[in-house]
Amino acid sequence: MYAIVEIAGHQFKVEKDQRVFVNRLSTEEGKKVDFDNVLLIGDGDNITLGAPAIDGALVGAKVLRHLKGDKVIVFKKKRRKGYRVKNGHRQSLTEIVIEGITASGAKKAAPKKEAKKAEPKAEKAAPKKATGKADDLKKIEGAGPKAAEALVNAGFETFEKIAAAKPEELSTVLTEASSRLAHIVTDTWPKQAKLAADGKWDELQELQDRLDGGIEK
Template identity: 50%
Template sequence: MAKVEVKELLEAGVHFGHLTRKWNPNMAPYIYMERNGIHVINLYKTVAKLEESKEALKKIAASGRKILFVATKKQAKDIVAEKVANVNMPYITERWPGGMLTNFVTIRKAVKKMASIDRMKKDGTFNTLSKKERLQVDRLRAKLEKNLGSIADMTRLPGALFVVDTMREHIAVKEAQKLNIPIFAMVDTNSDPRDVDYLIPANDDASKSINIIMSEVTDAIAEGLADRKSEKQADKEGNDEPKKAKKESKKVESAPKSETDDNNDSSDDLTKVEGIGPKAAEALVKAGIASYSDLAKADPENVKEILTEASSRMAHLDPTSWPKQAQMAADGKWDELKEWQDSVKGGVEE
């Protein structure tokens, strides 16, 4: 995965922030200086945060989870739609449908309605309707396609949310927070970085800036998908050695240095448990909960304490169902686990 150069970001205008009077003080660590009443973003920190985000997104894509992109502002919508469609990920570039995540079951019904209209046209039922009814159905189909067509293949809650401009997409951010879905975002100097798990300090208004960041992000996702495809191919051919070596390599790369150097115990990908993001998984591994078996035996209250001590941003996570999910994963009951995850919201049982 090639590392982006500061010079490239500079040429794309990624460093231009907002007017100093519109700034959010929490962005101070990512601001280099002020010039002519405008804040200048520290591009060295942008590169570091971008690489961190790319690594996490690559891992999520490799796990088979979908990443939902949200960008409804005029400058970003066409760029996001083009880039994200290339990696077959869902995206929202029109109005954010309220309850898109928190009321996902209803949204899925609307998508199924779109599919039922298509079936009507194929089996001839559509032609039996009156001219007025056909016109109404066509209008409904066009409206659904415009707002939800890009998420038609998203059959379950996404593994992560990527947002361009958190202030504009604040409803999407709030919904993701409520469901413990990791949030990645391009954050300008007027936004609050505390709202997201992985921020990329960058100009979120200029088309060139959005284009270069989206290119880097989607390239990382494409690599993750390629890794997943090669692993599946290795399984199909019955060759487990390359997969095992690759899995061990990933463990070494993703584990904290202290864990890599001092602890040779095997670990599992805890992010496959609904509700656990990359940062939560890292905190659990540091606390000695590195496998599905460890998590299955863990007390949810102790898990919550570990997460809260690691970061106040994870204090809202609800680990009640994690041991149950981990036990299914440890037993290799992946179909049963997926069915359970699809039936609940964000891994939290009602």
């Protein structure tokens, strides 16, 4: 049996006992993790397709270790501007081993009656979103437009609020917003946000120059 599953923003074809390198996960080494965004399951001649995901399907895995990938050189140049920048980057990765593939067993969606009861709660939680002017969160290394939007929607619209948060809390916000944001490393985001909130832009730049894959050297 094999499956095609989305993990940290990328799709993988996996089988039981297979080892896979994925973008860094927030799960600790030795812990188990489940992935429910299963797009396809193949078992002999039987193939099950999702629309887009298969309801109830799960891929179970265990985190073996966190590591960094090979260095990639990033060179930027602007013609006739005298602008040249050369940087090295090593992607933060996580090695996992696939422990099992199940076609059913994930938590089922709540019945329609329960969903209706939950709607008022969602409306009450809505004011948590930012109503005032948000800071330019993209100044934080690793926070692109989508990540910044997810933070604002979760109530972290200013540098001060991010500085007061824990990296694990910010990582949870990104993961819940989209599986494509789950790989982003937020370890230094509170520290970066603190410098930005205090207007220490030179110190922020120095810190960002020391970062490698979102981790301070």
